[in-house]
Amino acid sequence: MQKRLSKLLLFSFYLPMLTNVQINKEIELRVKELWSQYPFSIGIPVIDLQHICLIFSIIKLQQSIQNKLPPPNLQKDIFYIIDFLIQHFKTEEKLLSLIHFPQFDSHTKKHIKYIEQLRILHGNDIEAANVYKAADEILNVLQNWLFEHLRKDDQKYGSYLLELGEISTDYNKQLLEEVNIHNNHILLYQNITKDFSTFEINIEQKTILSIKEIWENKNLATDIPVIDMQHLWLIKIFVELDISAKKSGIIKRNEIFLNTLLASYEYVSQHFKTEELIMRNFKFPQYNNHVIKHRKFGEFLRLRNEENKSNDSMATYNLLQDLRNWIYSHIAVEDRELKIFLKDKIKDVNLFVKHINSKGELDFNSNQVKLYRQIVTPKTNQDSI
Ligand SMILES: [Fe+2]
Ligand SMILES: [Fe+2]
Ligand SMILES: [Fe+2]
Ligand SMILES: [Fe+2]
Numbered sequence: 001m002q003k004r005l006s007k008l009l010l011f012s013f014y015l016p017m018l019t020n021v022q023i024n025k026e027i028e029l030r031v032k033e034l035w036s037q038y039p040f041s042i043g044i045p046v047i048d049l050q051h052i053c054l055i056f057s058i059i060k061l062q063q064s065i066q067n068k069l070p071p072p073n074l075q076k077d078i079f080y081i082i083d084f085l086i087q088h089f090k091t092e093e094k095l096l097s098l099i100h101f102p103q104f105d106s107h108t109k110k111h112i113k114y115i116e117q118l119r120i121l122h123g124n125d126i127e128a129a130n131v132y133k134a135a136d137e138i139l140n141v142l143q144n145w146l147f148e149h150l151r152k153d154d155q156k157y158g159s160y161l162l163e164l165g166e167i168s169t170d171y172n173k174q175l176l177e178e179v180n181i182h183n184n185h186i187l188l189y190q191n192i193t194k195d196f197s198t199f200e201i202n203i204e205q206k207t208i209l210s211i212k213e214i215w216e217n218k219n220l221a222t223d224i225p226v227i228d229m230q231h232l233w234l235i236k237i238f239v240e241l242d243i244s245a246k247k248s249g250i251i252k253r254n255e256i257f258l259n260t261l262l263a264s265y266e267y268v269s270q271h272f273k274t275e276e277l278i279m280r281n282f283k284f285p286q287y288n289n290h291v292i293k294h295r296k297f298g299e300f301l302r303l304r305n306e307e308n309k310s311n312d313s314m315a316t317y318n319l320l321q322d323l324r325n326w327i328y329s330h331i332a333v334e335d336r337e338l339k340i341f342l343k344d345k346i347k348d349v350n351l352f353v354k355h356i357n358s359k360g361e362l363d364f365n366s367n368q369v370k371l372y373r374q375i376v377t378p379k380t381n382q383d384s385i
Contacts, residue, residue, distance in 0.1 A: 024262055027059045032192050038151055042158040044095065044168050045198040046175040049189040050088040051150060056188060057081045058142045065139060071131045078138055082118050085145070089115070091179055092154070098171055099164060101157050110153060117141045172198070184259060187367075196366040203236065203371060210239045212375050218332045221376070222339040223346060224278070226353050229364065229372035230271040231331050236371060237263045238323040245316050254308070257316045261305055264323070268298050270363045274353075275338070277361065281352055284341055286334075293334060297326055 034040070034055060041048050061077045069077075089111040096104045121138050161168065186199040214220070214235055221228055241260045272294045279287045300322045307315035342349050356362055 027056055028191060030059055031055050035192050039155060040150060045172050049185055052189050052192050053185050058146060061139055065135050074131055074135050082122060091175055095171060095175060096157060101160055110149060114145050201367040207239050208374055211235045215375055220331055222335055224349055226274055228376060229368050232371050232375055233368045234267050235327060238327060241320055257308055264301055274362060277356055282342060284338060286337060293330060
């Protein structure tokens, strides 16, 4: 009964009219709901991260089936999940052997059984005309893994770990030596668990140098730390898209495009809110015109999403152009007007920022703070975050 109810909960998730970016965000919300609804957490961050990513991928596959995505997309989703699940079982089995889990053998046998079931379904039918039926069966196995294995079997070693009372950070460190964790997975884990201290977003040195170059050459500092921190984050989004768009193939480029768009949407909702709260509070004379410009940028993002949905090959290039124009015109010119207007009130601005932060109206994370500290050298204590 519980299993049936759980499956219904998962299947109750229909989003046929939403854009790709909204779908990803909605899937994230669904994962968040499931994660708080069921005792999925084991307490070892690497394992929790992998479980979260797998839940996300299962809901995404369910969406792809419901929306009847073309067979290559479905095959890609399925291949990705099976590959990830194999990696996860390997990590988990390493943990089980480290803690000398008494049911190691029976637990790993279950892992082998899931992989065998998936391999048979994947190998037999996925190339055939009936790809949707095969995908449905694969989804069934994965949902069984989710609600039977993750919710029940994995919890057994979770409880065993608690009984041992040993420090989970040590195990986490040992597991981390053997797994590669993608930045997007860290971001998803951080958004779901709000644990910002275990993993660090890895920004390549080449990217940091490009961000610094743009920041200094265009003289983009507003000297308002929270604004500068958010602007730097958008430059990072732009630089990463610029670098990867040049070297990636079509499928990878599409994934990068969607991640960039998602990050840009998040930026829009965080940053514009902050900037507009400050402008309103200090009665910035160009407030109305400035807000219109912000809304226009949101429209550009929606347009690029539409282009991408209709397979317009220029979508990535256009998005890159939009971000470039925004940094070099809006941030460099229009946001500078705010800098000039507030230059004698920086102390009051920082007090106001502290005040809105204490009311929970600011939305930023430790990754953004870290990037800010890597690029900006504070002139005074007021400039620090
Ligand atoms: Fe697991
Ligand atoms: Fe397991
Ligand atoms: Fe801005
Ligand atoms: Fe602005």
